[in-house]
Amino acid sequence: MSFSQNISIVHPEYFFVTGLTDAPYSTYFYIFLFIIYFISVIGNSIVLLIIALHRSLHSPMYICVFNLALADIGETNALIPNMMKLFVFDSQYISYNACLANMFFVSFFITVQTYTLVVLAFDRFIAICLPLRYNAIVNNKFMAIVFSVIWVFNTCMVTMTTSMITTLSFCKSNVIESWYCDYDRLMRMPCNDSSIHQFMVFIIEAFFLVAPPFIILLSYVGIFLALCKITTWEGRFKALKTCFSHLLVVLSFYLPIISNIVVASTANAKIIGGTLSLTLPPMLNPIIYVLTTAKIKDLIRKMLNNRSAPIRVNVSK
Template identity: 85%
Template sequence: MSLSQNFSIVHPEHFFISGLKDSPYSTYFYIFLFIIYFISVIGNSIVLLIIALHRSLHSPMYIAVFNLALADIGESNALIPNMIKLFFSGSQYISYNACLANMFFVSFFITVQTYTLVVLAFDRFIAICLPLRYNAIVNNKFMAIVFSVIWVFNSCMVTMTTSLITRLSFCKSNVIESWYCDYGRLMMMPCNDSSIQKIAAYVIEAFFFVAPPFIIILSYMGIFLALCKITTWEGRFKALKTCVSHLLVVGSFFLPIISNIIASPAANNRFIGGTLALTLPPMLNPIIYVLTTAKIKDLIRKMLDNRSAPIRANVSK
């Protein structure tokens, strides 16, 4: 305990993550989460390796895809293993410091994901609306600077909001009605004033979850106007085709969140919907980019052919 403004700030030794403790199907759900985690890590690792090892993919757009895959792996590792550990260990208690660390890393990687999607939207906007100036505006140095700023700025913002939690006193309850150490849920639990923390939460929500989709929508409005100026349907389709993977990734990221907001308020449904809203996008993103990007598909096909060639040669002997 520490003294501040004539009252003691109570930091509990542990928090209790309630999760799906009352659901009869929770075991199957956590097994499903493990499958999601496995596919997410393997899929994003493959995307990282392909982009890193092939110089033909060392371009601005694929630097952004590389950053997205890195954030996806980070979020999956920050969220799912801890959930599975808490459930299968038979104890859903997490220490105070571990809870803050969990909150920091989950929040950090999710915010990195959101602004990576914004950068990808900007990349497509410049490529379609200003094709002659694309190489002058968007290059590898530009992307390196942008993502350095995103990682540093996001880490500072999330550090600030996490540190504000240490000013809250949890003297009434230590039960977090969520599937991880959720900043929003923790703000509803303290017995002292949390107005500063709530203001910070609103700022973070506006900056990371309201502004990004708004910017992406504006980008695609500009892209749509540029497509209308293309005289041939073939040209429009060719330009729009370059946006397919990004649009699918944006949909996989924001649609589950929106669906969870308007879904049933039942506790178990909210838990399942909220969990899938955070865990499905990192699994779907590498699948989307592999299936919709010709360059990545061709490189994977060549890698498989090169590996199978010695086997075919040995068999023929």
């Protein structure tokens, strides 16, 4: 194995990504991943087009959904094609720079997803707890500013964490026991002192992985308290129904992660569980929003009816 050295920092020319080489029935799993990829890209592209083309959906909540679909497409394209390359071309090598790029885009789009779910929770919190002030607080300009801050801030944070990898030496091994350039795996591999890096990783992971579900939970505690003040069950159900799609998306995002941490015991099981926890939410999100949102369903139905309607030609005598 050849290395290029800069002062005391040793960077490998490439990493060897083991992926699912030892997993049983891995071929079927790769085929399943391809199906997930196809559904994710098509489903999220449809959601993006519908929201972009119809003015009736140019509202704060659908700006959030648009942003989530955009992040889903980005994450799916950062993860699955690289995995399929391992399977189709039997190429488990990835260059050092390509690995850093893969790590950057995966981390970036996952963090955008998590904070989009936080913004959606805030949107539902204001809509139910402060309905009379909703239009004054939450509007398109507000959402544009919020998502601009999220994208810029995430870019800065993920750039910082990725650049931290360049200060580490990989002189012992260049084997990544994962199916992509996993930041946590790489942080365990250096042969120089990485204690400061690991502390920074702990702070960043707490900010990106622990804070979002905690904020979402607090939002729903406030929503629950507001629902208790509504006197009729019909009113409570109507208010809660507006949160249904967001709740499903939150569960589809966090339940696979939690189940992988709790249930998976072997290395292969953890890799498969980790793969599903990252790839299933982008596939499920557009399905959830299409099936549970009346506006999107109605627009799709109208589009299909317009395409299937026969063309009438008036012939004047």
